[in-house]
Amino acid sequence: MSIEITRLNEKISVTGQISVDDLAEIAASGFKSIICNRPDFEGGEYQPTSEQLEKEANNLGMTFAYLPVRLGAISEDRGEKFSNLMAELPGPVLAFCGSGRRATALYAMTQPAANAEEIHHSTVDACNWGNAFDVVVVGGGSAGIGVTASLLKRRPALRIAIIEPSDKHYYQPAWTLVGGGAYTADDTVRRMSEVMPESAEWIHATAAGFDPDNNLVRLEDGRKIGYLQLIVCPGIRLAWEKIEGLEDTLGRNGVTSNYRFDLAPYTWSLTQALKKGKALFTQPPMPIKCAGAPQKAMYLSCDYWQQTDCLDGIEVEFDTAGAVLFGVADFVPSLMKYVERYNAKLNFNSNLIKVDGSSRTAYFEIKDADGNVRIEEKQFDMLHVTPPQMAPDFLRNSPLADAAGFCKVNEKTLQNPDYKNVFSLGDACSSPNAKTAAAARKQIVVVAENLLADKEDKELPLVYDGYGACPLTVENGKVVLAEFGFGGKLMPTFPLKPSVPRKLYWFFKTTVLPWLYWNGMLKGKEWLAHPRKKR
Structure with missing residues (x-):
């Protein structure tokens, strides 16, 4: 048989992605039912849809069931539905996903185990992924969501995963205003699912380390995620x-x-x-x-x-x-x-x-x-x-870190000098710029363009100039808008003396910038964000 099938017991076997053409050989091998555990369109254009597979399977006399399971932690209800399908479908049954590992994990969830640790271990082992993604983004903060949205705007077919454990996403620049009675805390938070780019895969888990020699990110639960390119932006840890x-x-x-x-x-x-x-x-x-x-x-x-x-x-x-x-x-x-x-x-x-x-x-x-x-x-x-602040432990103790624990990058290209398929931005990168959301807004474009150029072995086109901005709320109603780059070079957006406190900038701080954040930066809209090209 052209596909590799693993037999788990007399009724169920598993395999990786199948094609429409494989179904005739599968039917000829005696399988009576097919379970598709891979979500449609996860693998791009080469992946046949469940509808196409079901039509051909039915023509060949096989029963077809669609039970999609996204990459990440597998919920109990998916395990229960898999168990029900196993009881209902005529056997033998062939279950498949991208690699066969999710199908194996679902089977493991239905089996009695000597103890909870044994079943957990079998599930974890089954859910380790190889080079499953074009890009893996570590961190779902402003940098992670923003750069993912910008990449997908440029290349919608990219397979991108975001590793982020939090259920909430915060607009942190407004917390100063909350502390000053000028903003409501509830207006600074949204559900992570609301800001996650639709085409990205959200892996709801905590990163635990990097293995850049093998292009893997390790998760706290023992799983591993493979990548072709990696973006490191987990933010800074409040110590x-x-x-x-x-x-x-x-x-x-x-x-x-x-x-x-x-x-x-x-x-x-x-x-x-x-x-x-x-x-x-x-x-x-x-x-x-x-x-x-x-x-x-x-x-x-x-x-x-x-x-x-x-x-x-x-x-x-x-x-x-x-x-x-x-x-x-x-x-x-x-x-x-x-x-x-x-x-x-x-x-x-x-x-x-x-x-x-x-x-x-x-x-x-x-x-x-x-x-x-x-x-x-x-x-x-x-x-x-x-509070004192430092790079997350899983980053500072990794091969990607510099002496201070931050992700080592060329400060102009934001590419790691040791691992060319690794980029970093936001508070976790080693670039000596001010760690602000405004800096991330500019860095997003640099990383998006340079990463795609590197993917095609082209010269990296963009240079980051160290831009950062700090709207200094000196009183309720006035802001000094400090905008500067590397070496403290002034980089004002507007043709006004930057050190003068202004009501206009208070309006920007309290109204315009939050709106631009939620509706622009996190949506891949790069207003006022384009840096200069390399000479």
Whole structure:
């Protein structure tokens, strides 16, 4: 027989993808029924549809059943339906999918096992996939969804899988506004299924590691996914545990953070409730996503206290582990005017290392000009914490990582220098740009064009210039729109002095940019996103 068939018992056998022409030989071999476990159109134009196969199978006197199972975790109801088909269909039965592994896994789910671990193991083994996808994208955040949508817009036939464990997708740039009472938290979240590109395969699982020498991504449940090309964009990990005692007191005792969806509303509650006392705002060592967010939280709280005539009774401090207020010097004078306006005290080289929520005490490691370090205790009534941040462990411990743990890339092409079929973008890549959604918006086009060029062994056409943007909400109603590239080069979109706070940019921050995110960036529409071509 031209196809390879594996016999599981006297009634059921499995195989990989079959063609219409294979059916005559299958019928001649004695099979009475066919079960199709591969969804239509999963494999592109070469794959016959279930309707075509059913018509020919019926002509040959065989019964045909269509029970599609998507790549990923197999639900219990699929196993139950497979079991029912096994009982109902005349045997012998041949079940097939792309490789035969999903059909084997379904069979394993119907069999008694000595224990739950045994059945799990047999299912996992059966669901390891070889080079099943043209492109595998690790991460379903703004970078992952955006680059997938852009690739599919260019090449609709591409087989793309997105590995993402979360059921929710968040518009994180608005969490600062939620913490300042200018936005609703519910408007920053949607179901992941709503933003997932229709033609992409969502593998609802957690990545656990990379095997780039064999073009495989390992999942936490033991499965492996093969790729021809890989895009690494799992984001950055918030390392709350790096600050002693912090996790025990987050969300109570006056301790909050706009870096978490469920805590941003608590920031606003604390701001409204505080009439006098001490408010601390912290920033850890770089890198962090949205480097301006720690001070944006301070500005919006201070603006509220000023508007409600409470600011004079509140001692405000900004403790940053860095040596400057903002990394691009052109914007510092404008920001300093607001620091002075709100009478906030700046403490540089001051890094939060411990929180005692019950006594409302924060502990800072202070470094002087000579490098000497001392520990200082500070009481607080409100503490806004920006957590330390690092690359996800499964990335930092992989062959793809640089010394800092981020996915190593050429900062201009966003291609990994060691593995040419690997690209990266967003917060997880090593490019020294600001880690913002605006940066990802530009990187998406670079990766999409360069990846497709590499697929065809062509020269990579696009260059990333390091563009990033940080809309600094200095008061409720005004924003300093900081746009810059590598080396702090100013890259304003509009012909206006970029360091001036403007109401126009507040409108952009609160209305235009969220709309563009949901309806443009995540849909493969690359408005104002095209970088320059290589010379």
